[in-house]
Amino acid sequence: MAYPVVVVGAGPVGLAAAAELVEREIEVLVLERGASAGAGVSEWGHIRLFSQWPELVAPAARRLLEARGWDGPAGDGYPTGAEWVRDYLAPLAETLGERVRSGAEVVGVARRGRDRVVDEGRDTEPLAVHVRYADGHEERVLARGLVDASGTWVAPNPLGGDGLPALGEANAVEAGRLSYRGPDLSDPVVRERFAGRHVVVAGSGHSALTALVSLAESATVTWVLRRGAVGDTFGGGDADELPARGRLGQRARHAVEAGRVRVVTGFRTEAVEVQPDSRVALVSDAGRRIDDVDQVIALTGLRPDLGWLSELRLELDPTLQAPVKLAPVIDPNVHSCGSVSPHGVRELAHPEPGVYLAGMKSYGRAPTFLAMTGYEQVRSIAAAFAGDHAAAERVELVLPESGVCGGSGGYGGDDASGGCCGTAAGPELITLGALVRSSN
Structure with a gap:
């Protein structure tokens, strides 16, 4: 048969x-x-x-x-x-x-x-x-x-910095405060739900950059990175052989440089605490906190x-x-x-x-x-x-270059040391421009 x-x-x-x-x-x-x-x-x-x-x-x-x-x-x-x-x-x-x-x-x-x-x-x-x-x-x-x-x-990766769900992560999901998908802001109902809110976007890939760009116009956005520096996260820009991918990185960079996005690096989430007002707080393995968060979008792969x-x-x-x-x-x-x-x-x-x-x-x-x-x-x-x-x-495949050299490296900087990618930097808090919080 x-x-x-x-x-x-x-x-x-x-x-x-x-x-x-x-x-x-x-x-x-x-x-x-x-x-x-x-x-x-x-x-x-x-x-x-x-x-x-x-x-x-x-x-x-x-x-x-x-x-x-x-x-x-x-x-x-x-x-x-x-x-x-x-x-x-x-x-x-x-x-x-x-x-x-x-x-x-x-x-x-x-x-x-x-x-x-x-x-x-x-x-x-x-x-x-x-x-x-x-x-x-x-x-x-x-x-x-x-x-x-x-x-x-x-099977999205959890928010937790060690590959497992952070303590309290499931509770935050159940409370509707944490999701693993980028929002569709073309939907007026969804757009209104995020407008003026404090939103944490976690992740360094293109899904995270897409969320940053879409949210930066109407929400207060904190961008959480496990890596110790932004490094090449924005991609290769004009050198990217997929032009749309390069433009996305440039738009995300501009949102950060304009102060519409606050960047927190070297932050590996250990716990998610649901607060009395139903907002959440993120706590890192080093004890750092991000409080008064209305919504967490975990786009960590x-x-x-x-x-x-x-x-x-x-x-x-x-x-x-x-x-x-x-x-x-x-x-x-x-x-x-x-x-x-x-x-x-x-x-x-x-x-x-x-x-x-x-x-x-x-x-x-x-x-x-x-x-x-x-x-x-x-x-x-x-x-x-x-x-x-x-x-x-007989396999033939030519992929478009991203315009970024090296690999993601380790958490100490997540950038390859030496070469054209520069030297890895240590953890730091970056705040570019004014951080404005709208009323709820």
Whole structure:
């Protein structure tokens, strides 16, 4: 019996994998836990992407869609997440038809009749993919292979500075004072809720910069960084080969320099205290405090959910939780310049035959993943499933430089010492311009 390749996640990379497999006439089944394709992207639909349309449409997907009369987005514009779903992901899922099942959560994968300890039959027995549907019924799907493109969106990193939730963090979430998503200020109700409030934004990535820029016009913003200095957090500016990414960093820099954002560096949150007036206070591991906070937005990165893969034999880097052969070239302690080497099935393979992590999940805890990286990954993986080993090994990928040299380094400064990134600085409190608090 010919079993399908199961793809977990109907996001950009999962649907691209399906298109690659369909093009090679390999049976595929895409399982999406959300209510529709692109469900994760829809949750940040108000955000405009750094990449332009030509970089956001997978080559095999384009061929599949155009063969069915799809008239793709014209020009080189930068879509929002919502536009990406509406104009590309949703039509692609519709074209794939019954190969895509929504409301289908994968809760476990194993070799049929074998747990991870058993050697016999691992290379001959199919995978058993356990699925729970939105209506409550369960199913076991047998598969010849698995492409986990489920991403990391559902597993945000906590605010706590040691990788665990800070003391009281769960209480602040329950009280509605802490969230892990940037607000959609295009919604008047949301905009009014933040106007004039004291908002703490924690994080140094592009999601945090986006939140800073959007909030700085109407809220009192404190920007909390674990690193000891701002350093290259604003990115490469005009040197960034993704111009929209460079402009975002410049806008964030201007907001700080204009005094609309107060920056606190070297702050690793140990506790979140819900105060009597229902506001919260953040306390660092050094005893420093940020009081009278109306809302905390923790944008400290994402991590892979590996729990449902526990019966498979994966070979993951102990630091990044990425495939061991891929981890050295994506390590954020070393890389930040678009210096990721071309990679495909060779770097993504695991001891478990036919199992691959692709897309953002393949990067583990490393940030700055680009869609075009995932598209090349799944092209290589599909070629391997088809037995086209030459195509699988022939991996070509050129990523746009960020304009920032070196890596994130350590918490002492989070900037590489020497080279063009300068010398790491110690923890300091930076207040640029006047800090104005509006009345509640």
